[in-house]
Amino acid sequence: xxxxxxxxxxxxxxxxxxxxxxxxxxxxxxxxxxxxxxxxxxxxxxxxxxxxxxxxxxxxxxxxxxxxxxxxxxxxxxxxxxxxxxxxxxxxxxxxxxxxxxxxxxxxxxxxxxxxxxxxxxxxxxxxxxxxxxxxxxxxxxxxxxxxxxxxxxxxxxxxxxxxxxxxxxxxxxxxxxxxxxxxxxxxxxxxxxxxxxxxxxxxxxxxxxxxxxxxxxxxxxxxxxxxxxxxxxxxxxxxxxxxxxxxxxxxxxxxxxx
Amino acid sequence: xxxxxxxxxxxxxxxxxxxxxxxxxxxxxxxxxxxxxxxxxxxxxxxxxxxxxxxxxxxxxxxxxxxxxxxxxxxxxxxxxxxxxxxxxxxxxxxxxxxxxxxxxxxxxxxxxxxxxxxxxxxxxxxxxxxxxxxxxxxxxxxxxxxxxxxxxxxxxxxxxxxxxxxxxxxxxxxxxxxxxxxxxxxxxxxxxxxxxxxxxxxxxxxxxxxxxxxxxxxxxxxxxxxxxxxxxxxxxxxxxxxxxxxx
Numbered sequence: 001x002x003x004x005x006x007x008x009x010x011x012x013x014x015x016x017x018x019x020x021x022x023x024x025x026x027x028x029x030x031x032x033x034x035x036x037x038x039x040x041x042x043x044x045x046x047x048x049x050x051x052x053x054x055x056x057x058x059x060x061x062x063x064x065x066x067x068x069x070x071x072x073x074x075x076x077x078x079x080x081x082x083x084x085x086x087x088x089x090x091x092x093x094x095x096x097x098x099x100x101x102x103x104x105x106x107x108x109x110x111x112x113x114x115x116x117x118x119x120x121x122x123x124x125x126x127x128x129x130x131x132x133x134x135x136x137x138x139x140x141x142x143x144x145x146x147x148x149x150x151x152x153x154x155x156x157x158x159x160x161x162x163x164x165x166x167x168x169x170x171x172x173x174x175x176x177x178x179x180x181x182x183x184x185x186x187x188x189x190x191x192x193x194x195x196x197x198x199x200x201x202x203x204x205x206x207x208x209x210x211x212x213x214x215x216x217x218x219x220x221x222x223x224x225x226x227x228x229x230x231x232x233x234x235x236x237x238x239x240x241x242x243x244x245x246x247x248x249x250x251x252x253x254x255x256x257x258x259x
Numbered sequence: 260x261x262x263x264x265x266x267x268x269x270x271x272x273x274x275x276x277x278x279x280x281x282x283x284x285x286x287x288x289x290x291x292x293x294x295x296x297x298x299x300x301x302x303x304x305x306x307x308x309x310x311x312x313x314x315x316x317x318x319x320x321x322x323x324x325x326x327x328x329x330x331x332x333x334x335x336x337x338x339x340x341x342x343x344x345x346x347x348x349x350x351x352x353x354x355x356x357x358x359x360x361x362x363x364x365x366x367x368x369x370x371x372x373x374x375x376x377x378x379x380x381x382x383x384x385x386x387x388x389x390x391x392x393x394x395x396x397x398x399x400x401x402x403x404x405x406x407x408x409x410x411x412x413x414x415x416x417x418x419x420x421x422x423x424x425x426x427x428x429x430x431x432x433x434x435x436x437x438x439x440x441x442x443x444x445x446x447x448x449x450x451x452x453x454x455x456x457x458x459x460x461x462x463x464x465x466x467x468x469x470x471x472x473x474x475x476x477x478x479x480x481x482x483x484x485x486x487x488x489x490x491x492x493x494x495x496x497x498x499x500x501x502x503x504x505x506x507x
Contacts, residue, residue, distance in 0.1 A: 037359050121345075128313060129343035132335065133357035133409070140360075 025213040028146050031138035038136075041144035049110045049145065050152030054159065056109050057102060061160040064101060065167030068092060072168075073176050085178060086186035089168040094196045098161040100248050103207040106153055107240045111215040114145055115236040118219030119229035127220075142216050149212035154204040161200070203251045207244050214240045262324050264289040264413065264445050265310060270319035272305045279305045281469045282319070287413075292439055292446040294456045297466030297491070303449045304340070304417060306466075310447065311337055311415050336406035340417040342398050344390040350377065350401045351386040357408045373408075379441070380404045380434060396427035400434065407438055413445045414438065420452040428452065432459050453492050465491060 033039045072088045118141065121127050130137060165187070172178040191197070215236045222232035265287040272280040280302040287293050287310075295303045308314040310321060344353050355373045358364065364372070377383045380400040390398060399419065406414055416435060420428040432455045439446050450456050456463065457477040465473040465480070465488050473480060473488040480492055 035360065036363070037356075124346075125339045125341055125343035126345055129337070129339055129345070129405075131313070132311065132337040133360065133405075135357065135360050 045148035061163035062167035065164030066171040069168035069171040083182040086183035087190040090187040093164045102157040102160040112233045114215040115219040119222030146212045150208035153208035271317045273317040291461040294448045294460035301466040334411040336411035342402035
């Protein structure tokens with residue numbers, strides 16, 4: 001009985017939390033920038049959040065593409081279908097690995113840092129100082145970061161996709177001695193711009209909204225202590241990652257039927 | 260007799276069930292420096308937060324008497340206890356932020372205004388430095404410069420002398436005096452620094468156990484019969500305060 005009560009309580013709390021986070025997201029969306037200084041923050045945040053994540057994304061993409069190429073070759077070789085390696089790598093990366101891995105890497109690099117930054121601003125009274133200057137926290141802090149994350153994630157995913165395929169191409173031609181032409185032709189033949197590339201990028205829009213909202217929510221609600229900020233960052237990383245994987249499953253199921 | 264700029268009546272503040280301030284009455288007169296003094300934990304900072312609208316009241320009222328008949332909101336500046344400078348911005352940008360945010364000024368004019376504010380606190384040379392490159396005294400002066408950026412009518416100073424050496428503390432006290440004079444502003448200071456505050460303030464409130472133990476001009480505080488007040492303003496009487504604490 002107590003287990004059922006606990007389960008019910010926990011489910012109720014989670015639904016409440018999702019409701020609060022959704023309302024929080026709507027409240028940020030409503031606070032569209034009105035001043036130049038607020039709009040400029042979007043550009044600034046895109047640099048800090050997006051541009052500064054490029055190196056991690058590119059490096060990870062090259063290694064993931066390379067590993068995928070080696071593993072794919074091992075399996076395809078069993079069936080004498082190693083000329084299909086390009087297709088295997090491209091479809092895996094464009095449809096699933098690219099969006100999901102970029103989102104997970106992004107959470108680790110940018111999601112946690114956005115939460116910590118806002119948590120520390122709260123801890124050190126910087127948020128109160130901005131309020132005392134009648135600076136809108138929603139417009140000056142929240143909205144620019146939300147937009148920066150939503151815009152950056154698809155762009156970073158495109159980079160990830162490109163470099164993962166380049167990594168795979170490099171390994172397959174240099175190390176696995178496969179025919180470069182076959183690798184590229186199989187991609188060209190089987191990869192569809194609409195079904196594969198666009199469907200993958202479409203998912204990143206939802207991932208961006210999820211990561212940004214969770215990171216901002218836990219940042220602004222962080223307890224005013226160093227452990228409070230650390231807990232908030234951990235929550236952002238854990239909840240964002242789980243939400244991304246769950247959302248990926250739901251979106252993939254829907255897209256496979258609808259697309 | 261002039262009207263109070265801020266009048267708080269029967270003001271009570273609770274954090275959860277813990278009483279921080281219990282039914283106090285406070286009047287802040289315009290163009291004066293009012294100091295809230297007392298040991299740590301008596302509710303001074305909570306009172307400042309309540310007066311500056313950062314926290315809500317449990318009970319009581321706060322009335323603001325506006326200078327402008329059109330009831331334009333009071334412009335306020337706050338010096339936070341931890342300075343609260345934005346760490347990713349330079350001193351110049353910290354001071355410029357509220358001006359940039361509220362006024363669409365050409366860069367040249369903005370530059371002149373910010374440098375004027377920095378000149379007032381002797382920090383022109385540190386305009387391009389980041390907060391983590393400043394000494395404690397410089398950080399405090401930079402925070403003062405930011406708090407006066409919008410030429411406020413009312414300035415709240417939360418522990419302006421805390422963590423400052425005597426020379427720095429004295430220069431900050433002089434700075435506050437200078438700001439009041441030049442800006443024609445009203446100041447509220449939260450502090451437990453006695454000597455400087457008695458020289459600086461026009462009116463003082465001394466808090467004990469979540470209520471007011473003394474209020475009046477600095478000249479009259481020595482005449483107070485309250486043993487806590489006597490012990491607070493004269494630390495050599497600390498033993499009296501201890502016996503007073505023990506009795507109560």
